[in-house]
Amino acid sequence: MATTNAPTAAPEPPAADGPEDKRALRKADVWTGGILAIVAVFMIAKATTFPLEGNYAGVKNAWYVSPALFPLIVGGILLILSIALILKGRADYRRLAGTDLFAVPWGETWRSGQDVVIVSALLAGYIVGLIPRVDFVAATAFFLVVFMLIYIVTVPSARRLLLGGFLALSGGAFLVALVAWPAPRSGGQNTVDLLIWAAAGIAAIVGIMGSAAPARRRAVQAVITSLVTAIILAAAFKYFLLVPLPTEGWTVGLMDGLRAVLLAKGR
Amino acid sequence: MGTFDQLGAFGGAIVSMLLDPWSVAIVLGASFLGIVFGALPGLTATLGVGLLATLTYGFGYQTALLALIAMYVGAIYGGSYPSILLNIPGTAASAASAMDGYPMAARGEGGRALGLTTTASFIGTLLGMVALVVLSPLIVEVALGFTSYEFCLLAIFGIIISGTLQSPDLVIKGWIAGFIGLALSVIGRDPLMFYPRYTFGLPALDSGLEVVPVLIGAFAIPQIITTIRTGAPLASRQAMGRIVPEIGTIFRNLKHIVRSAFIGVGIGAVPGVGEDIAGWVSYGAAKSTSRHPEKFGTGEPAGLISAETANNACIGGALIPLVTLGIPGSPPAVMLLGALMLHGLTPGPMLSISRPTFLAELAAVMVLASAAMCINGLVLARQVVKVLRVPSPIFLPIVAVLSVLGSYALGLNIANLYLMLIVGVAAYLLTAMRYPIAPLVIGVILGPMADENLRRALMVGQGDLTGFYTRPVSLILIAAIALTVFSQMPVIRRGLARLVTRGAAKSA
Numbered sequence: 001m002a003t004t005n006a007p008t009a010a011p012e013p014p015a016a017d018g019p020e021d022k023r024a025l026r027k028a029d030v031w032t033g034g035i036l037a038i039v040a041v042f043m044i045a046k047a048t049t050f051p052l053e054g055n056y057a058g059v060k061n062a063w064y065v066s067p068a069l070f071p072l073i074v075g076g077i078l079l080i081l082s083i084a085l086i087l088k089g090r091a092d093y094r095r096l097a098g099t100d101l102f103a104v105p106w107g108e109t110w111r112s113g114q115d116v117v118i119v120s121a122l123l124a125g126y127i128v129g130l131i132p133r134v135d136f137v138a139a140t141a142f143f144l145v146v147f148m149l150i151y152i153v154t155v156p157s158a159r160r161l162l163l164g165g166f167l168a169l170s171g172g173a174f175l176v177a178l179v180a181w182p183a184p185r186s187g188g189q190n191t192v193d194l195l196i197w198a199a200a201g202i203a204a205i206v207g208i209m210g211s212a213a214p215a216r217r218r219a220v221q222a223v224i225t226s227l228v229t230a231i232i233l234a235a236a237f238k239y240f241l242l243v244p245l246p247t248e249g250w251t252v253g254l255m256d257g258l259r260a261v262l263l264a265k266g267r
Numbered sequence: 268m269g270t271f272d273q274l275g276a277f278g279g280a281i282v283s284m285l286l287d288p289w290s291v292a293i294v295l296g297a298s299f300l301g302i303v304f305g306a307l308p309g310l311t312a313t314l315g316v317g318l319l320a321t322l323t324y325g326f327g328y329q330t331a332l333l334a335l336i337a338m339y340v341g342a343i344y345g346g347s348y349p350s351i352l353l354n355i356p357g358t359a360a361s362a363a364s365a366m367d368g369y370p371m372a373a374r375g376e377g378g379r380a381l382g383l384t385t386t387a388s389f390i391g392t393l394l395g396m397v398a399l400v401v402l403s404p405l406i407v408e409v410a411l412g413f414t415s416y417e418f419c420l421l422a423i424f425g426i427i428i429s430g431t432l433q434s435p436d437l438v439i440k441g442w443i444a445g446f447i448g449l450a451l452s453v454i455g456r457d458p459l460m461f462y463p464r465y466t467f468g469l470p471a472l473d474s475g476l477e478v479v480p481v482l483i484g485a486f487a488i489p490q491i492i493t494t495i496r497t498g499a500p501l502a503s504r505q506a507m508g509r510i511v512p513e514i515g516t517i518f519r520n521l522k523h524i525v526r527s528a529f530i531g532v533g534i535g536a537v538p539g540v541g542e543d544i545a546g547w548v549s550y551g552a553a554k555s556t557s558r559h560p561e562k563f564g565t566g567e568p569a570g571l572i573s574a575e576t577a578n579n580a581c582i583g584g585a586l587i588p589l590v591t592l593g594i595p596g597s598p599p600a601v602m603l604l605g606a607l608m609l610h611g612l613t614p615g616p617m618l619s620i621s622r623p624t625f626l627a628e629l630a631a632v633m634v635l636a637s638a639a640m641c642i643n644g645l646v647l648a649r650q651v652v653k654v655l656r657v658p659s660p661i662f663l664p665i666v667a668v669l670s671v672l673g674s675y676a677l678g679l680n681i682a683n684l685y686l687m688l689i690v691g692v693a694a695y696l697l698t699a700m701r702y703p704i705a706p707l708v709i710g711v712i713l714g715p716m717a718d719e720n721l722r723r724a725l726m727v728g729q730g731d732l733t734g735f736y737t738r739p740v741s742l743i744l745i746a747a748i749a750l751t752v753f754s755q756m757p758v759i760r761r762g763l764a765r766l767v768t769r770g771a772a773k774s775a
Contacts (some may be wrong), residue, residue, distance in 0.1 A: 025436065025701060029437070030701070032700055036447075041452075045464060051462060054459070062726070064730045065722055067459070069722060070718040071719075074446055074450050077493065078305065078443070081439055081443045082443065084439055115492065116492050120492075123667060126667075126671070127671065131671070132681050142667065143664070143667075144665070147664035148660055148664050151660035161565075186609050218661075233652060237672055240664075240675070245659045
C-alpha cells in the first residue's frame, strides 16, 4: 500500500538514508503502528459508549445522527492504516536483515533524545510551573536566561546547575500552588516575583561564569537579550495588542506605573 | 451600475486614497504589521485582522477596509518568511511554501526565494482581485451548489491529498497523520447533539481543541527541538543573492501562476476552505503536471511560486462569498465580516444596492494593499533575513516565548498552552519518525466540517448513501479521492505501468 515520496517535510527530520537508519525507521514504524492500533481500538471502544442513535431537527432515533458515527469511522480507518503500517514495517525490516524487532537500544536512544527531554522539561516548567502563577516578565526572563545559557555554557556542571535550578523552582511553584498560593499583586505574590528575579540573576551569573572566554561574550548577549525580550514582548502584547498577560505581578505593576507617568507627562 | 461606472469608481477610489497621505501611511503601516503578524510563528492573519478591527473603529469605512485588507494580504504573505528562512510556517497558509522555499534558503538562495515569493504573492493577490470583480457571479453559483455531500468529501479530499503530497517517507504515514488529526478533532461536544466526546469530564475539553495552539505546537516545537538538537544554523549564512523580482523566472512559470490563481480563487470561494488548502492543492497540481516532479521539495522555484500565488489569490476568492452572500470564505474573512459590521456594512446581496460602488472600492483597496505588500516585502526582505545572523540558542528560546504568547492570546486560556506543549512534543516524536505534520493539523481543522456534513448528508438521504455518488461534484470528488489513494498502491501502479507499456508496444 505504501510507496515513498521524495520531498522533505517541514520541519525536516534527520535524514534516514543508510540501511541502519532505514532499519531503525521500519522498527519504529512497527512500534508506532502498534501504539496507534491500541489508540484506535480505544477510540472505537469509547465511541460505542456514546448514544448509537440520535435525534436532530425532527429526525428521531436515527443511527446516522449518532455522535458515535464519525469517531467509529475515523477509529476504524486509523486501525486499518495502523495494521497496514505494522505489516509493511515488519516486511521491510526483515528484508533489510533486521534481527530483533523488539530490542530497544536504550543508551543510543538517550544520547539522541536528551535534548528533546531538556527542551520539553524547560517548556513544561515555564508553561505549567511559572506562567500560571508568576509575573509574566519575571517568568519569561528566567526561562529565556536559562534556556539560552544551557546551550551556550561550556562547563557541564554549570549546565546541570542551570537546568536543575530552573526545574526545582518551577516544579516547586507548581507543587506549592497545589496547597496554597498568594493572591495576585499581593505582598506574597510580589515576594515570589522577586525570588524569581533573583533566581534569574543567579542563573545569569552562573551562565556567564560557566562559559569559557569565547562563549562568555555570547552569554552576556543572551542575558541582555533575555531581559529586553521579556520586557518588550510583555509591553507589546499588553499595551499595543491589548492582550492581558497570563499573570501580572510586581514587574507588570512597575511597567503600568511607568506608563501612567509617561502618559501624564505627554498630556 | 454599468461597467464604466464601476471602472470610474475604481479609478476614483485609487486616486483619492493615493492623494491622502493618511491613507498611504495606513496601508503601508497595516501591511507592515500584517507581514510581522504572518512572519511571527503563532500570530495569524485571523488574529491580526481581529486585533486591528478594534483599533479601526474610529476610522471611516474605506480607511478601515484599507487597513484590514492590507493586514490580511500582508499576513498571508508574511507567513512565507519563516517558512522559507526557518522551515516554520508563520501561518498554515504558507506551510506548502516551506517545501521548496526552505531548501532554497538552505543552499544560500534565501533572497531569491523571498523575491519570488513577493512577486508571486503580488500577482496572486491581483489575480484574486480580478476574479473577485469579474468571475464573482459564476464562482458563487458553483459554490452555492455545494451541499453537505460536497463539503464532507472536500474535507476528506483535503486531508488525503495533503497526506499524499507531504509524506517524506511512506505515504501511508501521511494518511495516518491526517486521521490522527481527525481523531483529535472529535474531542469536545459533537456539533449536532452537543454530546461530550472524549472529554473525560474535563470542562476545558468541552469546546474541543483550539486550532491555533495545535498549529503552533505542531510546527514550532518540533522545529525548536530539531534545530537545538542538531546544532544546525537556522539557514545558510551564504550569500543571499539578489532580492528583486526575477521577471525571467516568473515568465517561465506563467502557466503555474495562472493555474495556481484559478485554484486559489476557486478554493477561496468555497466557504470554510481557505488559504491553508489552496497552497497545498496548487503545489500538488504543479508537481503532478511538471516534467520534473522529482525536483519538487528540493528547492524548485515552480513549487514556491505555485503555493504563494494560490494562497494570496485565495484572498480574492474568500472575499467573493463574503461580499455577495455574507458568508466568509476563510477564517480571516470571518474576522473581516465582523469588522465590516462594526462599520455599519452588512455584507450580502443587499450590499450592492446600498453601496453600489463597494465592489469597485474593494478592488481598489486590494490593489493598494498588494502594492504596499510588494514595496514592504522588497524593502523588508533583507532586514528579515538578518534573523539568520542571530545564533540559534538565542533566537529559538524567543520563538518559544512567542509561540506561548500566540497560543495564549486568541482565547486567553492557559489550557491552550498545555495543549500546545503536548501537541508539540508528540509532533516532534512523529517528525523524528518521518510522519508529516501538516496533514495532522489540516485534519484537526477540517474534522468538524467532515463530521457535521457527513451526518447532515445522511440525514438528507435518510441514511441512504446514494446522494454521494449521484451528484456530479461529489462524484468528481470521490473519483479524485479514489484516484489519489489507489494510485499509491503498488499493485495498481504496477498494473498501470503494464498497461502503459503494452499500449506503447502496440502503438510502436
